[in-house]
Amino acid sequence: MKARWDIFCSVVDNYGDIGVTWRLARQLVVEHACAVRLWVDDLRAFERLCPQIDVRRDAQWQEGVDVRHWPAEWPGATAADVVIAAFACQLPPDYMEAMAARDRVPLWVNLDYLSAEEWVVGCHRLPSVTFKGVQKYFFFPGFRPGTGGLLREAGLLEQRQAFQRDAGAQQQFLHALGIFPAADARLISLFAYENAGLASWLELLSTDGRATHLLVPEGRILGDVQRWLGLERLAAGDIRQRGALTVQVIAFVPQAHYDRLLWCCDFNAVRGEDSFVRAQWAGRPLLWHIYRQDEDIHLDKLDAFLELYTAGLSPAARVALIGLWHAWNTDGDMAQPWKRLLEHWPEVNLHAETWCLEQGLQADLATALVQFYESWI
Structure with missing residues (x-):
């Protein structure tokens, strides 16, 4: 039985x-x-x-x-x-x-x-x-x-790696969702709680020398995006551009599709628990918005993860990544921490895959x- x-x-x-x-x-x-x-x-x-x-x-x-x-x-x-x-x-x-x-x-x-x-x-x-x-x-x-x-479902990491090696499959998936990023654009997903530090990050991305296509699933962070854009309302399907930054609001998708969305992105900002774990299985650099608790005790939990996650990084890359996560989780200014992270991007990108495979053991x-x-x- x-x-x-x-x-x-x-x-x-x-x-x-x-x-x-x-x-x-x-x-x-x-x-x-x-x-x-x-x-x-x-x-x-x-x-x-x-x-x-x-x-x-x-x-x-x-x-x-x-x-x-x-x-x-x-x-x-x-x-x-x-x-x-x-x-x-x-x-x-x-x-x-x-x-x-x-x-x-x-x-x-x-x-x-x-x-x-x-x-x-x-x-x-x-x-x-x-x-x-x-x-x-x-x-x-x-x-x-x-x-x-x-x-972690059986075969998940193998499926993810095969998908990321197939540019055509990624393009077909994104196009089916109405997402058409420029060929050289950095693709970022943003799923987060309300965050006063978001405006500083968006401002920097809009003046960057490289184009960024920001995918924002419907959720609590949308109000902050609206205010930065000076709009009263954003809804799924809306696309707005300011400088080098394209913002696209997407509807919620089934979990398997969300996994693939994370696999397509160069960087994933996620929140809570489920999307946090799925972003790690994506093998790409990520930013976690932890759920805020009284007296900031959530920061102890954040630091415990960072201690494990950054153990294999060089001292400079470790400082840069921790600085970005702390700024994000304390509503701080994101401009300088993001710039510092980009200075160590190849190492941070490789580390995300290494961490994923280690956890998969x-x-x-x-x-x-x-x-x-x-x-x-």
Whole structure:
């Protein structure tokens, strides 16, 4: 019998949490023959990543996954063999009772937030609270050995490398999305939270000696782009040019298309967790906009990643990259940090690919979860 999995996702940050759980659910079905129900409380947000979703239906099949609407009033359901509470979401009380009522209690996992901090290794797979004999365990994605690894589908890196070697395939993909960059233009994607430092970066790009084509998916950063352009509104499909900078707003695309968009770009500015990981698999230089927390404790998490990520860089390139990331995540002026990064571009570009391949040597998150369940039973 296939192991039955229930994954619960409470959408908090629009797309990051559903992005992670949707990828995980599909991979468990396709690569590990698991029967997966994905419980989501906001199907409207899910629809942006999976346009086939019918937001009016409480139950539907999408790509082999049993997708369920998680309503305020719990509809009742038997508990699965493995129960994943994504990002510490609270399970319905009646479902917890159903877990405790099983003859064989399920494996209950809190799939935590991604972090590069050292303490994660010591907490990974440790027991947490219990409910009527059902034990919950911490499970941490991560970059270090001894963590749960990162979401990575089988063959992903090989597919990415083949795509990046095929200029015709890249052009065909971009043209299908209505993207026609100049032959010598630097292609950058920008998916970020609101950022007061954006204007200084855009101003520099507009006066640069090299053309830049900036792709901006619909999202929270769009307001800052509008203000810099002096416009009241920007929408998907709009293209504006100022000096050497072309700004193009693009609609949300399915996850597989977003992956390829990142593969096409020379530089990717990303936010949250899902796009952050996918930008690393692109093997291209990136800029992470981490979710801001009270008292700036998010900067500790940022620095923990930078310590790992920049370890193989020369001192000067390391300083340049860290300076850019810190400016971006403190709403600082981006002009000088961007100029300094460009001085080390060949090294930073090569390093992005090296880091990607090194991370690809670790077990992926879905496989690590399956192995945890197999060892637990």
